[in-house]
Amino acid sequence: MTTKSYPETDRSTLRRVKELGTRERAEVHAILDAGLICHVGVAIGGQPFVIPMAYGRDGDRLLVHGAIASRLMKHLRGGGEACVTVTLLDGLVVARSGFSSSMNYRSVVLFGKGRPVEGEEEKARALDIVADHLIPGRSQEYREHLSKELAATEVIEIPIDEASAKARSGPPHDLEKDLELDIWAGVIPLTLTPGEPEPSPDLPAGIEVPASVRKWPERG
Amino acid sequence: MTTKSYPETDRSTLRRVKELGTRERAEVHAILDAGLICHVGVAIGGQPFVIPMAYGRDGDRLLVHGAIASRLMKHLRGGGEACVTVTLLDGLVVARSGFSSSMNYRSVVLFGKGRPVEGEEEKARALDIVADHLIPGRSQEYREHLSKELAATEVIEIPIDEASAKARSGPPHDLEKDLELDIWAGVIPLTLTPGEPEPSPDLPAGIEVPASVRKWPERG
Numbered sequence: 001m002t003t004k005s006y007p008e009t010d011r012s013t014l015r016r017v018k019e020l021g022t023r024e025r026a027e028v029h030a031i032l033d034a035g036l037i038c039h040v041g042v043a044i045g046g047q048p049f050v051i052p053m054a055y056g057r058d059g060d061r062l063l064v065h066g067a068i069a070s071r072l073m074k075h076l077r078g079g080g081e082a083c084v085t086v087t088l089l090d091g092l093v094v095a096r097s098g099f100s101s102s103m104n105y106r107s108v109v110l111f112g113k114g115r116p117v118e119g120e121e122e123k124a125r126a127l128d129i130v131a132d133h134l135i136p137g138r139s140q141e142y143r144e145h146l147s148k149e150l151a152a153t154e155v156i157e158i159p160i161d162e163a164s165a166k167a168r169s170g171p172p173h174d175l176e177k178d179l180e181l182d183i184w185a186g187v188i189p190l191t192l193t194p195g196e197p198e199p200s201p202d203l204p205a206g207i208e209v210p211a212s213v214r215k216w217p218e219r220g
Numbered sequence: 221m222t223t224k225s226y227p228e229t230d231r232s233t234l235r236r237v238k239e240l241g242t243r244e245r246a247e248v249h250a251i252l253d254a255g256l257i258c259h260v261g262v263a264i265g266g267q268p269f270v271i272p273m274a275y276g277r278d279g280d281r282l283l284v285h286g287a288i289a290s291r292l293m294k295h296l297r298g299g300g301e302a303c304v305t306v307t308l309l310d311g312l313v314v315a316r317s318g319f320s321s322s323m324n325y326r327s328v329v330l331f332g333k334g335r336p337v338e339g340e341e342e343k344a345r346a347l348d349i350v351a352d353h354l355i356p357g358r359s360q361e362y363r364e365h366l367s368k369e370l371a372a373t374e375v376i377e378i379p380i381d382e383a384s385a386k387a388r389s390g391p392p393h394d395l396e397k398d399l400e401l402d403i404w405a406g407v408i409p410l411t412l413t414p415g416e417p418e419p420s421p422d423l424p425a426g427i428e429v430p431a432s433v434r435k436w437p438e439r440g
Contacts, residue, residue, distance in 0.1 A: 043263030
């Protein structure tokens with residue numbers, strides 16, 4: 001069943017500054033699709049761990065991967081609870097006071113249990129989705145996955161069914177009485193910008209930059 | 221006592237791809253100083269939560285702040301364990317195989333218990349450190365903190381004494397036999413780039429962009 005919004009649950013309740021938050025599916029997906037890395041949080045024996053990871057989205061599941069031997073992957077394979085957060089930093093909000101200073105951002109926080117993706121074909125497809133999330137079209141350009149590579153890689157899916165998004169945009173909200181102060185206020189916009197592609201030193205002469213890399217700046 | 225490296229502990233042991241990791245104090249500090257946001261992970265009743273936050277560094281303590289009423293702040297105020305991760309994404313590593321595809325990044329993972337920063341003066345100083353971490357020099361430009369603002373703000377310090385850094389840089393490491401394939405390989409470098417400062421619509425005419433904002437691109 002596809003609904004427009006994710007359900008409100010105790011852990012996904014938007015407690016702070018509710019006006020910034022939403023559980024709308026389209027908004028959650030848009031932020032997940034715009035991000036490049038996620039921060040995966042787990043609690044192992046009560047101890048929190050937060051690890052940055054690449055990811056991909058396939059409909060209502062989030063896909064991550066890692067080495068079979070990794071502690072985090074083992075935890076997720078065993079059905080461990082995860083909190084996955086994706087944050088896009090859009091700007092620094094420069095206010096007349098420290099209190100009103102802020103950041104412009106878009107973020108998603110989702111909760112769910114890990115589940116292993118099994119089978120060579122399913123794993124290969126999931127890895128292609130992660131690769132194409134980072135660089136759209138790349139999975140059509142690289143060589144096929146080897147069986148031993150797939151065997152060494154744990155692929156985990158986390159259902160996207162308990163998620164919320166938060167965002168802030170626009171200028172600072174200063175106190176009325178601060179507006180007459182002789183202090184500049186505004187926003188420093190920030191963008192993650194690609195530079196010129198750097199060919200590998202071991203690249204044979206005559207191999208052109210492929211479409212996926214050439215078109216990357218328009219991925220957004 | 222200041223040592224060159226943070227101690228190895230069970231939770232800060234670098235388990236995966238050890239050659240990329242270090243516990244050197246200078247390296248940890250350099251990454252913390254270059255980042256803008258951290259992801260704070262806590263476990264509340266066994267449930268992981270990962271929240272993006274602004275932060276600052278004051279020697280060997282990390283400073284974060286939030287609303288007094290926030291669940292995360294209450295947990296940290298009560299001495300709750302945190303895992304704080306700062307990740308800088310430097311590039312996408314485009315390999316001839318999915319398996320060798322990667323990212324260039326610098327990251328720090330630190331573990332510690334929260335402690336409240338108490339007293340108006342100490343809180344104000346900590347908030348200035350966070351502000352100056354984001355925009356060096358800004359605390360000299362904005363107006364003084366109000367008592368009621370300080371009272372509404374929880375400031376938490378987390379000791380930086382159990383931390384590790386990881387980093388990857390450079391071209392992809394493809395399999396020897398993949399080097400002769402007719403597939404492009406290299407790196408798409410990524411930089412968080414500031415745009416032109418956007419003055420607030422409520423800014424009176426004649427107030428110049430201040431030094432902190434003008435010089436921001438060189439903060440790195």
